[in-house]
Amino acid sequence: MPREAGTPNTSQCLAAGGFAGMAVDVALFPLDTIKTRLQAKAGFIASGGFRGIYSGLSSAVIGSSPGAAMFFLTYEQVKAGCERSVPKKYQPFVHMFAASAGEIAACLVRVPTEVIKQRLQAKHHASLAGAIRGTYATEGLLGFYRGYLTQVVREIPFTCIQFPIYEYLKQSHTLRKGRPIKSWEAAVCGSLAGGTAAALTTPLDVVKTRVMLSTKGMGAHLEYSGIVPTLTRIAREEGMRALFSGIIPRTIWISVGGFVFLGSYEKVKAMLLEAGVFAHK
Numbered sequence: 017m018p019r020e021a022g023t024p025n026t027s028q029c030l031a032a033g034g035f036a037g038m039a040v041d042v043a044l045f046p047l048d049t050i051k052t053r054l055q056a057k058a059g060f061i062a063s064g065g066f067r068g069i070y071s072g073l074s075s076a077v078i079g080s081s082p083g084a085a086m087f088f089l090t091y092e093q094v095k096a097g098c099e100r101s102v103p104k105k106y107q108p109f110v111h112m113f114a115a116s117a118g119e120i121a122a123c124l125v126r127v128p129t130e131v132i133k134q135r136l137q138a139k140h141h142a143s144l145a146g147a148i149r150g151t152y153a154t155e156g157l158l159g160f161y162r163g164y165l166t167q168v169v170r171e172i173p174f175t176c177i178q179f180p181i182y183e184y185l186k187q188s189h190t191l192r193k194g195r196p197i198k199s200w201e202a203a204v205c206g207s208l209a210g211g212t213a214a215a216l217t218t219p220l221d222v223v224k225t226r227v228m229l230s231t232k233g234m235g236a237h238l239e240y241s242g243i244v245p246t247l248t249r250i251a252r253e254e255g256m257r258a259l260f261s262g263i264i265p266r267t268i269w270i271s272v273g274g275f276v277f278l279g280s281y282e283k284v285k286a287m288l289l290e291a292g293v294f295a296h297k
Contacts, residue, residue, distance in 0.1 A: 024092055024285050024288065024289060026089060026093075028285060028288045028289065029085065029088045029089040029092050029093070029285075030085040030088075030089055031085075031284065031288060032088065032281050032284040032285040032288060033081075033084040033085035033086070033087060033088030033089065033281060034081035034082065034084060034085040035081070035280060035281075035284050036084055036088070036276075036277050036278070036280045036281035036284065037080040037081050037082075037083055037084025037085065037087075037277070038077065038080050038081045038084075039276055039277070039280050040080075040273045040276045040277040040280070041076045041077065041080035042073070042076075042077065042080075043276055044269050044272060044273050044276070045069075045070060045072075045073050045076060046069040046070065047265050047268060047269035047272075048076075048137075048269055049064075049069045049070070049071065049072070049137045050066075050069065050262075050265045051221075051262040051265040051266045051269060052134050052137045052138060052225055052262075053065070053137065053138060054261050054262035054265065055221070055222050055225040055226070055261045055262045056138045056225065056226075056229055057226060057229070057239070058138070063137075063138045063139055064137070064138070064139045068139075071136045071137050071139070072132070072133035072134065072135075072136030072137045072144075073133075074144045075129045075130075075132040075133040075136060075144055075147070076129065076133045078129055079125060079126055079128070079129025079130065079133075080129075082125045083122045083123075083125045083126035083129070084122070084277070084281075086118075086121050086122045086124070086125050087118040087119065087121065087122035088118065088281060089118075089121075090114075090117050090118040090120075090121040090122070091114045091115055091117070091118035091179075092114075094113065094114040094117045094118070095110060095111065095114035098110040098113065098114060107183070108180040108183075108184070111179045111180045111182075111183045112175075112176040112179065112180055114179075115175035115176065115178070115179040116172045116175060116176060118175070119168065119171040119172055119175050120168055120172075122171075123164060123167050123168050123171065126167070127160070127161050127162075127163065127164045127167050128160035128161065130163075130167065130228065131151065131159070131160055131161075131162050131163065131228050132144065132147045132148060132151065132160070134225060134228050134229060135147050135150075135151070135228075135229065138229055140229065162227065162228055162230070163224055163227040163228040165243070166220075166223055166224045166227045166228075166243050166246075167224055167228075169220065169243055170217060170220035170221055170223070170224045173216075173217050173220065174213045174214070174217045174220075175213070177209075177212060177213035177216060177217070178209045178210055178212070178213035178274070179209070181205075181208070181209035181212060181213070182205050182206055182209035182210075182274075182278065185205035185208060185209065186201075186202055186205050189201055189205065197282075199279055199280075199282045199283035199286060200279060202278060202279055202282040203274075203275040203276070203278060203279025203280075203282070204275065204279075205278070206274035206275055206277065206278030206279060207271045207272065207274045207275035208271075208274075209274060210270040210271055210273060210274025210275075210277075210278075211267050211268075211270060211271035211274065213270070214266050214267045214269075214270035214271065215263060215266075215267045218259070218260050218261075218262065218263045218266055218267075219247065219259040219260065220243075221262070221266060222250065222258070222259050222260070222261055222262070223240075223243055223246045223247050223250070223259075226239075226240040226246055226250065227240050227241065227242075227243075227246055247259070
């Protein structure tokens with residue numbers, strides 16, 4: 017089946033997505049560290065405060081490009097396939113479905129690096145190698161996927177809010193201006209969509225952080241396990257306010273991140289399509 021104009025192929029998705037993931041994770045890593053420490057049960061100061069705010073950067077760098085590349089590869093291909101057969105009035109549901117599929121695929125790559133990154137950010141380990149060894153020694157290979165389901169459950173509502181808003185804003189702006197949207201304009205749309213989704217899904221992010229930071233020793237039980245039990249326990253023991261811990265840095269981080277991430281993705285994608293780089297003959 018011929019590829020629609022403007023639809024990137026596999027190699028272009030991987031290249032543009034990989035660049036976007038690396039750009040946003042490196043640029044905004046300190047805000048992510050602050051958010052994680054605010055959400056940790058031990059508290060902000062005990063988890064390191066403002067010291068070592070680049071702890072865990074190496075893990076984030078390792079996972080950022082392949083995770084983002086996997087997301088956009090899946091998102092673009094699923095979206096292109098569904099848009100051909102689904103009526104236009106149902107396009108928001110196409111964007112939700114495509115983004116959800118992208119997150120499920122991306123989390124296979126993202127979660128292991130996220131587990132290690134957050135444990136380094138919260139000062140559970142002193143080095144990347146120590147975090148990997150410690151996680152494997154106490155929890156085995158499954159320890160690297162601690163919180164996978166929680167992450168997916170957090171990401172799907174987030175992405176189901178973010179991407180329909182993002183696509184709607186892009187399409188509305190294109191119709192209003194009567195021309196294709198520019199990369200910086202798409203970046204603004206991404207910022208608005210990301211900030212909205214970030215604020216609304218903060219409780220799920222708090223749950224994800226607690227589950228990923230939970231470790232167990234010999235014969236010990238995990239401190240936090242499961243989405244609903246963790247959610248209800250935090251609300252019961254610490255109050256509803258605790259479920260919105262870190263909402264300000266999270267919203268700022270993802271608003272700016274949406275600008276960098278989606279803006280750079282659209283820019284690199286447009287450059288690759290225009291230049292025919294990685295184009296299949």
